[in-house]
Amino acid sequence: MASHGARSRSGGRPTLEEVAARAGVGRGTVSRVINGSPRVSDATRAAVEAAVAELGYVPNTAARALAANRTDAIALVVPEPETRFFAEPYFSDMLRGVGSALSDTRMQLLLIFAGSDRERQRLAQYLAAHRVDGVLLVSVHADDPLPDMLSQLEIPAVISGPRSAAETLTSVDSDNYGGARQAVEHLIGRGRRTIAHITGRLDVYGAQRRTDGYRDALRDAGHEADELLIEAGDFTEEGGRRAMAALLERRPDLDAVFAASDVTAAGARHALREAGRRIPDDVALVGYDDSAIARHMDPPLTSVRQPIEEMGHRMIDLLLAEIADRRPPASRELDRRQMVLATELVERASS
């Protein structure tokens, strides 16, 4: 009621100008207070803040965006259909990390799906209109043109999971190589001798790295290389099942499997069951992701956990830094950041 009565006669929302008049200062001073500039005396600041409170002033975002040429918004672009987004806990965790990192900034997060061609088209328009200050890109395939589009438009962007070792965008990733090594070394430590591997989709860089980690861990432990112990999967349950069946046929003596994802491991488990192998007595099984599947599997699955929430957090840190750096357009192109976060092996009954 008080706040209502205090409103200017115009009836609309109060403007900077009105706040300035009320506080007995100039427009520029109010702007400084609102934006937290240090070059304001304490007395003036207090007067302005009082006026802001009395009038219930809230800055007009559109005016600010127009004048300052920024939007205070960033987009989380998911180049997948909504369905995938909801199905995989990965996104939920990522979103939480991103959200918490953003919660004490004025930045706003937009969630944009670009699964269909139509949505792609819209996204391109959207980016061309520079409606966001920066972009977070998750789950990008190797041949996706999106990252290049972003570079061309000079929009700051951070990618989760680089497309290759030569990724040009700033990226955040978990240590796929190290995680795989952890898994394999764990199996070796448990006395397993014949450790097979079901890969992920090898057009995904992270999947390649997991396979590299598997190979190097075995080599460093003095195991002889055996390509017959490696079978390609595709991150799906059916793929895991098929791969496991093939491995059992080729190397019936195997006593451990490292699968490139939990879902893959679930498929492998089926195939092992069908073949009458007990887990972990006959064959130890380790997955990757530490998803809900791992916890609920029978027996519970040992798995490599990625700090997804933290990855989201770090992505925001890097993106905000990149946005801030953009102002002086010098000294770009250098200092490309490729952040890699450590993984953790969660041991359960399957190994």
Added chain:
Amino acid sequence: MASHGARSRSGGRPTLEEVAARAGVGRGTVSRVINGSPRVSDATRAAVEAAVAELGYVPNTAARALAANRTDAIALVVPEPETRFFAEPYFSDMLRGVGSALSDTRMQLLLIFAGSDRERQRLAQYLAAHRVDGVLLVSVHADDPLPDMLSQLEIPAVISGPRSAAETLTSVDSDNYGGARQAVEHLIGRGRRTIAHITGRLDVYGAQRRTDGYRDALRDAGHEADELLIEAGDFTEEGGRRAMAALLERRPDLDAVFAASDVTAAGARHALREAGRRIPDDVALVGYDDSAIARHMDPPLTSVRQPIEEMGHRMIDLLLAEIADRRPPASRELDRRQMVLATELVERASS
């Protein structure tokens, strides 16, 4: 390359003014073309469109928002933590409906979670800043202050699932009453005589309506009312289990159960199994929502399907209408719309 060379020397994005100069027309005319006004001659329109294409002109959203006092954005507000949002397929379906309804407008959708107090606070600021033209509210509890806040700020809003029969906001809902009747009539039609009901959370209006539908269907079929056949649930699996156990104790002769949600039915199924009752031979079971759970249950669960995707679609229709109507500020307050969509019974093996 052509488009790059065609850019104005300023290097930045082309403006309306530059397009106007290039097309040899005035600023206003370009604006008319961009906004699809009919009061432009075909020749002029073509010239402007050519200039737009050559320069790669994209309107500046901030400038438009400032001048026109609208944002071309609407928010889908979810007063729940992210976790719930991802866990329930309801939201995913809703989002798809909303997205498709929006895809041929210039409106952009923002997804806002307001589960914690902190997020609530942010949301209030956000709405006060009028950063969206309208709001879609899903999953609102009876005592939530959010709807009133929206009314006070005079922000157009549509709610899914009215809070009561006296809902003041425009709302879209599925026919909970009718859906429950369908379920119960189906059971009666199958010759069941003693039909129990596990309710949802009764502080949710839709849950009340389902219970009303159950009661009325029985009454209209000439069954005598028996409150011992009704037990309160809370939409959770554990609640369903507990309620079912209680019902079995009170009325061991029951031969059918209508549960207020699929999850509740899943709980009931456990309790029935433990009690040695076979489904559907001894007890028929019907759920509500037709979620993935229903399809994957053993046996597959008969369930009432709500057209959630269509609800999302209709919500957008109503919201856009309300936003458009707002311009002439007369004739508001009347014509409150409460849209109710029909449900459909999906019969499976459990009944």
Added chain:
DNA sequence: ATCACTTGTGGGAGCGCTCCCACGGTACCT
């Protein structure tokens, strides 16, 4: 006292649009 800085402040200019008024032209009536 003079100069050179620094600090806090006011307000002009301008961001890129939309809205709207004014104007010339054409068409159709008297």
Added chain:
DNA sequence: AGGTACCGTGGGAGCGCTCCCACAAGTGAT
């Protein structure tokens, strides 16, 4: 011929902010 209507068009004004320059007042070295 004059009057009236409408159509298509140009461009001024203004949306509410940020940026930046100018300037007054204070500070300290000379």
